[in-house]
Amino acid sequence: MTQSINHLALLPLYAAAGTAVLVLIVDLAVGRRSAIFGTAAAGALITALAPVVASTDPTLCVGANCSWAAGPSSALIAVLFAALTLGVLGLSTRVPAPPGEFCFLLTCSMTGGVVIGYAGDLVTLIVGLETLTLPLYVLTGLRRTTAGASSAVTFFLVSVVSTAIALLGAGLLFAATGALHLSALTPGAGAMAPLASVGVALIVIGFAFKVAAVPLHAWAPATYDGAPLPVAAYLSTASKLGGVVALAAITSRLDTGPLIAVLAVLTMTVGNLVALRQTRMVRLLAWSSVAQAGYILAPLVAGGSGVTAALAYATFFVALEFIAFAVIVALLPPDAHGGDIASYRGVARRSPWPAAAFVLALSGLAGLPPGLAGLFAKVTIIDTLINTGWGWLAGVVAINAVIALAYYIRTAAILYASPPGIAVADLRLPKLPIRWPVAASLIGAAVIAVILGFAPQLLFTALGYTEFVPLLSR
């Protein structure tokens, strides 16, 4: 009973894994930094294109259940992972690591991400998720400082524990229903019902760790702050996206509404409230991304009908969050790391364009114009929540948006404020050259965010969401 393999369908996986291997070979054979980065970037680009041309037929099937099954959003997810990897590569001009290993680990992680999007069974899903995460432990620990090591330890331990929880959940679910393929997942029957529901809950909790949902979030700020900035950018975008996709795979098939609702409410509220009190830039972004995870989780309460919204929101979010991190990378002096928010005072005068991009990102994260992408993201999830009868959760999201604006706007305003005692007009800051890969990433991300802002339908179409369907009125 050998499985038939449709290699055309597996193209994205081949591209991603091939990139990783190729990077390793180039590192060994050539060893030049530019060659390695070039290879990785080209590979990521090809990986980004692969899902577009790949066949969407499922393959590696056992009966009706397939391990590799392209859903409506699989291609988009793969593209996103590849694009984020590309962007992070662009930001990584100053990463304190051997380039070969760095690029290899990053592309390995990308491979994991691509797999998650297509995974058709729990084994593949969890292995993919681990492939996404495991290289990140290493990348986080790349800064050989106490903070770096601490953050790696934190990330690693919490991650391992949550993996164990997820695995236990999978085990219980398997014990209760005997199913490992996503398409075969069913809620347990009879005496097995509690077992199955605990299993599902544990899987959700274990995956929720990846998106840094409260109460599984504590690692995130410390880890982001300790990791090199590009890695932090990757963690808060790609890693989070992986978690969302994995969660969506489960929640779209099994009813987890109340659990997700609890997680979502806790996540957005705690994230926003704590973010109010942050004084360091990276930590602020970290907490804000915790809160954003709450918004992403929210539409998942609606099960299958919420997946599109969650993925759409996640897409808007990663674009904007990436811009924010890219701006920090662009604005930083060579030896600083994140730094106090106060140290960004008046930066807009020195670097108007990155500052403008930062405003775009933060306003988008807050869900306000000019960050139209963020606005539509919020509209999308509120649309879905109300459409599926979760009005109260929409209310919580709305209130949280208000709290969130408080710190977003404070942070954005700092960039335009004058330092104490100096009039803005007299402010003379040294010009900082921005390296071209950083600039390219930033511009690319900003262009994407703007395009998505004005034409969000592009994204919705990619997610297979072409027409608004009111559910309640029926």
Next chain:
Amino acid sequence: MIAALPGVPLLLGLLGLLLSPADRAGRKRAAALGVTGAVLALALTVFLLVTTDDPEEIHLDWVRLGDLDVTLSFSAGPAALYVALAVTVVALAVQIYSIGYLHDDPRYAPYAAQISLFTGAMLLVVTAGDLILLLVGWEVMGVCSYLLIGHDRRLHEAPAAAVKAFLVTRVGDVGFLLGIALLGWSARSFRIADVLASDFGATTLTAGLLLILAGVAGKSAQFPLHTWLPDAMAGPTPISALIHAATMVAAGVYVVFRLYPLFAQSPTALATLGVMAAVTLLLGALSAMAQDDLKRVLAWSTVSQIGYMTGALAVGSPAAALFHLLTHAAFKALLFLAAGAVIHAVGTNYLSRMGGLRRVMPATFWSFVIGLGALAGLPPLAGFWSKENVLVAAAHATEGGEAVPAWTAWVVWIAALAGVLITAWYSTRLLLRAFFGPSRAYGPDGPDWEVGFDDARYDRPGVAHDPPRVMRWPVLVLAVPAALLGLAAFAPGFRTALELEQPHLDVAIALPMLLLVTGAGTAWWLWRAVPGADPVLALGRVQPVLANAFYLDAVQDRAIVRPVKALARAVKWTDERVVDGTVEGAGKTATGLGTLLSAAHRAALPRAAVAVLTGALLLGVVAAIYGASA
């Protein structure tokens, strides 16, 4: 054509406001504009009076709100035109008079413009054929009154008086607006012709009319909204003559006259009006007895005289009211302008600082004699005829059979008779104190010129003398109607215009004449008995009560002003502490929660592990229960 009557002065007034206030040329231009406006208005009025026999009417659509039409309607019957004539004549006199009176005032230009505006607004009230349009004129008058009262920058009580005048009338206007709204809505139209023709329910009608009466009381200084008028004397004297004696205060009377067909259907409204009139009449007269300020005597007498007009309306004789309105406009404008001349000459308002002016200011003295005589109702001066009409109408109404209840007529009649007595008394006192006896201008410490009591003057007055020509002529011109207007009652054209009855002198005039003589005689006797002393001292302990006008100002202050201020303070406190406090509190709570939560995260890794696993455990338990129940 009618529309131009208010339109021209309004336009010229607006133009005048644009003039630069400071420079010399601006002053000339301002004077020219002001006088031109008044002359044009007067010419138009005369032209209309002469040429039109039928009431001229104009209807233009103005604006439509929902199913309510507001129209630009003008209508001017002969009666309205006579009122307009009074207005324009007095306005012209005042404009000319002011050129001299304010000859060294740097803010003359806006002053003149505001008079023009006022004239236009008053003419608008007179000619308006739509309640909303009438309201426009009504309120613009109020604003002009406010601006002009507060004109004198050195008089520290002037701004307060201006505010008071506007606010008290505005309180009345609350009722006026509501009344108009009620009547207009019930009639589905604001056109006066439609409103008069429409059929109201008794309750609606009475409610609407009572509300309108509130506005009338405010504008015409009727009890209990009369308190502003004496204070309004802080304005320049020509303004007192025009606005606070001759025209604006009579506008209330005119409005009741205009809506009289409605009032005639509502005995309750008429009874209210009657009681109001009686109280005001006596209150004004009594208060006038004890004032030391020349202008305040005249102001209280105005209050009292308007009481006669409203009384006449209450007892069913709008014609008498209108007639008295016209004569009063003449003699009271005369009195004020003459008083202005006195004040201009001696530099003080206080009777206790005058005396003996008869010799140095003969023209002014004779003007005063005519004006006061008319005021007291001395035959054959104008006031005699018009007041006689009121008394006759009241006496007639006491016999019943009219719309108004007989008891109201009795009240009005008795009050009016008492008023004759008192008016004669204080008129005599005024004349004697100001023009007879020795001069009291020099106190023990030399000339007693007090800055701040001669409005509109920036240099010390010299020796008292008759006013310059530009001020004298208006006074003299006004003396003519003050003396002779009463005889117009014998002119048939005038009589039919006002629907006045043929005057007939019979025994009924004996009683008022007797009272008049008694009043004047008593005053004279008291003055003679103790030379140099104020006759009012004879009243003893009643005198301060009268001088303070029964302390109604204090009552108003305690009962309304202070509570409102206290309420405002409380509301502001609530708004800042409770309403805004809630908002700020919400923000603070969020920040506090954030601090708390971030403190909770300032911990070592194991705490995180505990949190993760505890969370998993709890959520797992919940899920188990949920799964079991599902």
Next chain:
Amino acid sequence: MIPYVIAALLFGLGVYGVLRRRNAILVLMAVELMLNAVNLVFVTADVTTRGATHHAGAVFTLFIIVLAAAEVGVGLAIVLQYYRLRKAVALDEVQLEGVAE
């Protein structure tokens, strides 16, 4: 049923160990206990259920073992790096907030 209970107890002990232990290596050991408990569940489930695929639980177990091995490898590397920098392996000192650079 007996293996399930054993697995449950093992997992509980693992949790206890993770929370109780201060030494990073001991914590890793406790994590291994948790993973083994999971494995036991899977293997037992092969017996108690008849899934669509035979021996799926056992296969999953194999994957988990490999996964665990990989994680232990990387994890120990991280712990060792931490040790090199801090000369300690006590997790209490790993602060989540306010790390001074």
Next chain:
Amino acid sequence: MTVADALLLALGVVAVGAAALVVTSKHLVRAGLYLVVSLGAIAGLYLVLGAELVAWVQVLVYVGAVVVLLLFAVMLTRAPIGASDDLDRPAWPALLVGAGVGLGLAVLLADAFRWAIFPLPEAGTAGRMGEQIFGSWVLPFEVISILLLSALVGAIVLSRPDIKGRGE
């Protein structure tokens, strides 16, 4: 109670008992050795349950590799060989949560399966398992190879202090 049950019970007692010692022992090295015992007992359980290959892999990978790694780590971090008192932190939260998880799961599973008797399946020999893995689970197998590779590279990057990033 069948023989299998008795075996399961006995091995289970050993596994749990050793595990308890792992998490309570005051000797670092001894804890490692107890772990070996516990894992070995679990391997025994796998055998009884018919998962032959899994049992052998367990012995090879866990006992052979993982534990050895752990013990090396103990040595590399220069941990004391004898008893040490600073290994633990206050017990009550751990006890509470640990007991809660353990007992909760036990109750849950026990409630689900009661005393149902299940026939033991045919033994999962290496051949059958291989068939399974390469028949049904090719994809995760491929992916996990990438995972292992990255773990390898990662461990090397972290462990070799001589590889320094150029940016620093």
Next chain:
Amino acid sequence: MNEVLIAVLVAPALGALVAALLPERAGRVAALVAAAVTFLLTVVVALPRGASGPIVPWLEVDHSWIPALDVHFHLAVDGVSGPLVVLTGLLTLLCCAYTMWRPPSGRTLMALLLVLEVGILGTFLAFDLVLFFLFFEITLLPMYAVIAGWGGPDRRRAARKFVLYTLFGSVLLLLGVVTVIVAAGTADIYALTGGLGLSRTTQYAAFTLFALAFAVKAPLWPLHTWLPDAHTEAPTVGSVLLAGVLLKMGTYGLIRIGVGVTPTGAAWAAPVLAVLAVAAIVIGALICLRQTELKRLIAYSSVGHMGFVLLGIATLTVTGLQAALIGNIAHGVITGLLFFLAGAVKDRTHTGDLAELGGLRETAPRLAGMFAFAAIASLGLPGLAGFWGEAFAVVAAVQRGGPLWMTLAAVAAVGGALTAAYFLRLLRRVTHGAPVPVDALPVVSRTEWVAWAPLIILALLLGLIPSLVLIGSGDPIGAMTEALR
């Protein structure tokens, strides 16, 4: 011709972009030109045209934009929105002209004003619920930037309060909008007008959300407390736009969406709304009586005036709604003027404390004259613009009849008297009294004339010819309230 609707949004947006990119001097000129062009376009847009039916707009464009969210780029203009559109164009132009010759950073400020204009115009023109919400939101951040960048000493706090409070309102709007869309299956405002197809409960829920959202923006007591802080700290042009048109988005929304889309809900909540509106009138006036800061006082007066507008809306009669419309415009013109003048007074005396002001009619007679004019217009003098809205809100309440509405009408009218009280107190403090020294600028500069004269003329003109505003509004409003009759 319909494309003018798009042009009217594109012109200021382009202007802002160009102004931001060009150097200071050229940027200002570009911004001013853009503002002028936009104003002309708004006039073109809002020229009354004969419409073929009661709810057929004068101009309309409709393109599908985001099918997944059922968002259409649907713009239209009719008699309800037309005057507001022109007012927006005018005030922005005046503010830009005012900023033109005032350093520093005028370019950025003007660019922000133009962005604000895009949002405001969009709000008035949008005929798709989501689009409306989007434009509603566009105004938030630019206004924040205007306050926080060019405001007074406590500007940050005030700006933050403004933006958070109003965002609170607009998220409620989003909830309401989505509730309606989900229930009705369309976001087209014209299709929804009359509340067709919405169940009673949906309407109640949606109207509650709408009312709260717009009440924050309008603002309606007790949701007003952001306004005084924002006005006190905002720069002159910020205050002018804020009071002049930004608040109108709230009342316009309440008419167009609150009443138009959910009439049953509106009818259900009308008494509450009316009571709050009257409370706002009286409370606003009382607070003004005790207020000691010039701009704060004017801000609180806005609370009172908007109370009249909301009272008009709450009556749900055509008269009341039309009164609300003209009240909107009048308040925009007059309060805009007042803020300009208050800014000028503060420029010259460097204080806004009423206790420290006085005698302006001697030191700066022109300014004092205009100030008095604006104050008198604001207190609702008949013949000036402010009268119609206030008087006819009262008339409309009388029209509703019954003890409640009669009481409300009476209290509102008393509130009108109180309004007079505090404005006269203000004039007494500022223009009368002992003079305080003023700066070297007692004369009114040409820039100021340019900015103020149109408003003065409009205040008079609208008072004399209210039909300018109301001419095309009867039919659409009639259609909105159709469901209530």
